[in-house]
Amino acid sequence: PLPQRVEMSQCVVLDMVHSGKWSGALSEHTGFGELKAEVDVGDCDLMPWPDGGVRRIVTIVALSLERRSDRMVLTQIGKVSDGKRIGSCQPPGTKVKVGEHSRLAIERLIKQKLTQLVDFIDVGGSSNDSEERVSKKYGVPSMYMRTLYNGVFDASDTEYVKVV
Numbered sequence: 001p002l003p004q005r006v007e008m009s010q011c012v013v014l015d016m017v018h019s020g021k022w023s024g025a026l027s028e029h030t031g032f033g034e035l036k037a038e039v040d041v042g043d044c045d046l047m048p049w050p051d052g053g054v055r056r057i058v059t060i061v062a063l064s065l066e067r068r069s070d071r072m073v074l075t076q077i078g079k080v081s082d083g084k085r086i087g088s089c090q091p092p093g094t095k096v097k098v099g100e101h102s103r104l105a106i107e108r109l110i111k112q113k114l115t116q117l118v119d120f121i122d123v124g125g126s127s128n129d130s131e132e133r134v135s136k137k138y139g140v141p142s143m144y145m146r147t148l149y150n151g152v153f154d155a156s157d158t159e160y161v162k163v164v
Helices: 004-017 030-041 102-115
Strands: 045-048 054-067 077-082 085-091 093-095 121-132 143-155
Touching: 004 030, 004 045, 054 102, 054 121, 093 102, 102 121, 102 143
Parallel strands: 054 143
Antiparallel strands: 045 054, 054 093, 077 085, 121 143
16 A cells, blocks of 8 residues: 555655665765655655665566567657656656556556557567666666566558657
């Protein structure tokens, strides 16, 4: 449940701040307030880690989308965050909201980020993986728990997709 998750993560934030255990990475970034806001709405969890540090846990979904006619893959080449362009060649994705099933999150992703293709996409099966890395945005060690869905679409590149 969201209230318990938020409370747990807020306790980790308070403990880390008061004990001076932040690795210094977060204090070098301006995103502390944004990270706290992410915790407060349940977009991520903060967990104490055996090494004495903290891990940000994020549940995400992504869509590996292939054009049926020629097997070309749709790829997100970057995004804008806080007015800065961040290059990143990966399948389009989004965070899973608290209590949301991954399949509903994929449907939300398609409706919100792939609106021009919504009528052409067929979503198939999925697989799960995880990745541990330092967040580019916050500078905090993060674990990304991902459900990767596979899909195909039928739109031609002249209709909606720019081939680069």
